[in-house]
Amino acid sequence: TMWSAAPWTRRAALCCVLLQTLVHSSGGLNMCMSGSTTSCEECLLIHPNCAWCSQQDFGRGWMSRCDFFTNLLKRGCENRFIEFPSSRTSILESRPLSSKGSGWTQYDVVQIMPQKISLSLRPGGQTWFGLQVRQVEDYPVDLYYLMDLSLSMKDDLDTIRNLGTKLALEMGKLTSNFRLGFGSFVDKNMSPFSYTADKYQENPCNGYKLFPNCVPTFGFRHILSLTDKVDRFNEEVQKQMVSRNRDAPEGGFDAILQAAVCKEEIGWRKEAYHLLVFATDDVPHLALDGRLGGLVQPHDGRCHLNDKNEYSASTQMDYPSLALLGEKLAENNIFLIFAVTKRLYVIYKDFTALIPGTTVEILDQDSKNVIQLIITAYNNIRSKVELSVWDHPEDLSLSFTATCQDGQPLPGLRKCADLKIGDTVSFNVSVEARSCPPRGTDQSFTIKPVGFKDRLEVSVDYQCDCGCSQTAKSNSSICSSMGTYTCGTCQCEPGYLGARCECQEGDSGSMYLSACREAEGKQICSGRGECSCNQCLCYESEFGKIYGSFCECDDFSCARHKGILCSGHGECHCGECKCHAGYVGDNCNCSTETSTCVSDDGRMCSGRGSCVCGRCQCSEPGAFGDTCEKCPTCPDACGTKRECIECRLFNSGRLADNQTCQRLCKDEIITVEMLKTEDPNAVLCLYKTDDDCVMKFMYSEHASGLSVLTALKEPECSRGPDALMVLLAVVGSILLVGVVLLAVWKLVITIHDHREFARFQSARSRARYEMTKRKHDNDKNETQNDKNEIKN
Numbered sequence: 001t002m003w004s005a006a007p008w009t010r011r012a013a014l015c016c017v018l019l020q021t022l023v024h025s026s027g028g029l030n031m032c033m034s035g036s037t038t039s040c041e042e043c044l045l046i047h048p049n050c051a052w053c054s055q056q057d058f059g060r061g062w063m064s065r066c067d068f069f070t071n072l073l074k075r076g077c078e079n080r081f082i083e084f085p086s087s088r089t090s091i092l093e094s095r096p097l098s099s100k101g102s103g104w105t106q107y108d109v110v111q112i113m114p115q116k117i118s119l120s121l122r123p124g125g126q127t128w129f130g131l132q133v134r135q136v137e138d139y140p141v142d143l144y145y146l147m148d149l150s151l152s153m154k155d156d157l158d159t160i161r162n163l164g165t166k167l168a169l170e171m172g173k174l175t176s177n178f179r180l181g182f183g184s185f186v187d188k189n190m191s192p193f194s195y196t197a198d199k200y201q202e203n204p205c206n207g208y209k210l211f212p213n214c215v216p217t218f219g220f221r222h223i224l225s226l227t228d229k230v231d232r233f234n235e236e237v238q239k240q241m242v243s244r245n246r247d248a249p250e251g252g253f254d255a256i257l258q259a260a261v262c263k264e265e266i267g268w269r270k271e272a273y274h275l276l277v278f279a280t281d282d283v284p285h286l287a288l289d290g291r292l293g294g295l296v297q298p299h300d301g302r303c304h305l306n307d308k309n310e311y312s313a314s315t316q317m318d319y320p321s322l323a324l325l326g327e328k329l330a331e332n333n334i335f336l337i338f339a340v341t342k343r344l345y346v347i348y349k350d351f352t353a354l355i356p357g358t359t360v361e362i363l364d365q366d367s368k369n370v371i372q373l374i375i376t377a378y379n380n381i382r383s384k385v386e387l388s389v390w391d392h393p394e395d396l397s398l399s400f401t402a403t404c405q406d407g408q409p410l411p412g413l414r415k416c417a418d419l420k421i422g423d424t425v426s427f428n429v430s431v432e433a434r435s436c437p438p439r440g441t442d443q444s445f446t447i448k449p450v451g452f453k454d455r456l457e458v459s460v461d462y463q464c465d466c467g468c469s470q471t472a473k474s475n476s477s478i479c480s481s482m483g484t485y486t487c488g489t490c491q492c493e494p495g496y497l498g499a500r501c502e503c504q505e506g507d508s509g510s511m512y513l514s515a516c517r518e519a520e521g522k523q524i525c526s527g528r529g530e531c532s533c534n535q536c537l538c539y540e541s542e543f544g545k546i547y548g549s550f551c552e553c554d555d556f557s558c559a560r561h562k563g564i565l566c567s568g569h570g571e572c573h574c575g576e577c578k579c580h581a582g583y584v585g586d587n588c589n590c591s592t593e594t595s596t597c598v599s600d601d602g603r604m605c606s607g608r609g610s611c612v613c614g615r616c617q618c619s620e621p622g623a624f625g626d627t628c629e630k631c632p633t634c635p636d637a638c639g640t641k642r643e644c645i646e647c648r649l650f651n652s653g654r655l656a657d658n659q660t661c662q663r664l665c666k667d668e669i670i671t672v673e674m675l676k677t678e679d680p681n682a683v684l685c686l687y688k689t690d691d692d693c694v695m696k697f698m699y700s701e702h703a704s705g706l707s708v709l710t711a712l713k714e715p716e717c718s719r720g721p722d723a724l725m726v727l728l729a730v731v732g733s734i735l736l737v738g739v740v741l742l743a744v745w746k747l748v749i750t751i752h753d754h755r756e757f758a759r760f761q762s763a764r765s766r767a768r769y770e771m772t773k774r775k776h777d778n779d780k781n782e783t784q785n786d787k788n789e790i791k792n
Helices: 006-026 040-046 069-074 103-108 151-171 230-239 252-261 289-293 322-331 342-354 370-382 467-471 510-516 637-650 723-791
Strands: 050-053 066-068 088-093 116-121 126-134 141-148 178-185 220-227 273-280 334-340 358-362 385-390 396-403 409-411 424-433 443-449 456-462 483-486 489-492 529-532 535-538 570-573 576-579 609-612 615-618 668-672 683-688 694-701 707-712
Touching: 040 050, 040 066, 040 467, 050 069, 066 069, 088 126, 116 126, 116 424, 141 151, 141 220, 141 252, 151 178, 151 230, 151 273, 151 370, 178 230, 178 252, 220 230, 220 252, 252 273, 252 322, 273 370, 322 334, 322 342, 334 342, 334 370, 342 358, 358 370, 467 483, 510 529, 510 535, 637 668, 637 683, 637 694, 637 707
Parallel strands: 116 456, 141 178, 141 273, 273 334, 334 358, 668 707
Antiparallel strands: 050 066, 088 116, 126 424, 178 220, 385 443, 396 409, 396 424, 443 456, 483 489, 529 535, 570 576, 609 615, 683 694, 694 707
């Protein structure tokens, strides 16, 4: 359905051209008539809106044959004599997109549509074409594990000895067709990169107390070709031993290039995703480092594996450059995954900006997270589509507009991210030819998604010739037999001038001079030429070309930027810069490309500014960075970083399930037991978690440009009352109160009883005393009575 609209689009484009013609003709400079065009071909090169009239009786009275199409019609030129070619697109091959990548359709999988188109371009004119890309489901995967086997990686080697089985199990959830291979590297076995004394040749660890035995140093060794027998991977890895080199950097880039270009030896399949996992714990040697060891021959980019599957040119050629690595990886559709330790992340992150199709992930010190790392990197790769252009002709300008899953066109962008497998994205490509190539030159280029085997082949045909030139007549009587009549004009023989070649050079007179003045009172030929036979012959200039009917124009008096005419992104035409596609401004120094302004989260300038001339101008106070991504004082800063804290520390939140956490959250996160808030440049952020706890973290930007998040190890939680404990407390309290009351009651009763008993005892004692006293008194009375009786 996307192609059915093309005729209507072309008609709309033609309408726009006609409207632009009316605008130009109604006022301002008529660029078609401003130059000294003497031929149809020159006219067509001035501007895509210019047309040429080849009608014989047209143009009398010095009326220009080069003008806007509508002007020529108004001035009496018949339509059949007007040369006005336009750019157009023709689709040559367009097979529908596939939906699945395995099974019997594996070798006919189509992930880009169309596959072949042809462009017919007029210089200065634009045409466009659309293409669609889909990452099909269940596409085969080839993964080659390239490991640093220097001494510092010994614990990592121990960890991956059973990697094959576990990795195949996890990758089996993503594809039904998975193959695994293995290779290793150390460094060039020569001074100063390795130990070269005789005692170290067989055992570079000789005399090293911590690990006295290791294998000889080697550059790159291909150990296991890609296979679906993962047990073989485990067997080969278990046989490996580490080696030792002298300096800290490793020769990993030598190994990457050999793994990329030795296609037959490695076993890369054409119909598969190619993943190259590069695991190391140190920086690599780069191009020109080899000169330290006397290696002056640059790397040739070819395969150099001997019969032992070892890199045979390790001590003969320099290390490869980043540009060569990028070229060979892209040429062989290989996604490179840097699996490096945390301290090396920034260095390898910078490499990814220079090598298309490359990602970097943080590897634990002992490689324990390598499986999750590979799965994350694979999902990251499958979640985006980025277009690359191969064999781009210099005289063509390409401008991309991406339409991703949200359906919104994104001008200047040639990639889409956050995709799901099976999603389809569209791109519109605008093409402009800036000039005409030499005659007979065949031009073509290729557009392909990074890492895909699928491609769109584009052939280009330039409309630089006029149809009327095919009927040219030499020595025509119309040209006084002194020239060739072509497209309504005479091309005079050397030494002859005039519309009909009726004058010879050197003829002059006052009758001719008025025709060489732009207006009364102005200089003849603007002071930059001589008048001969009603025509201005413009002087030559060391600065460029002087031209025009009155020598009033040149191609060097235009605005400059940093000393460069039209900033190098446009052509100077009669004092005005005619900018190439993708650039605007008086001096063409303003790029319309917006891809450099898109932040990692897919927003333009992180939603905190606008993209001006290809660079973000941050409008949010406190925002800075290439894409305004850094802003500790912005209202949304804490909310943005919160999502990274959630997914990185607790595997929760919005980013936990869509495989974008590792891509979007690259900030360094430091966990502490207690936050210190002394740093005046840090912002304290806190939020409430799902379980009603409070998570706190500090957000700061270091002078190095890195964002640092300092977070608590665990959220602060104020626990609510436990129902069981409350119940037990209540019951216990009731029992305790009961026991206390019983004890008090018992105490009161006891005291009461003691008092009553004391009273009883007291009363009893008094009673006994009274009885004893009465008895005593009685006895005394009786005794007295007895005495009295005796006396008596």
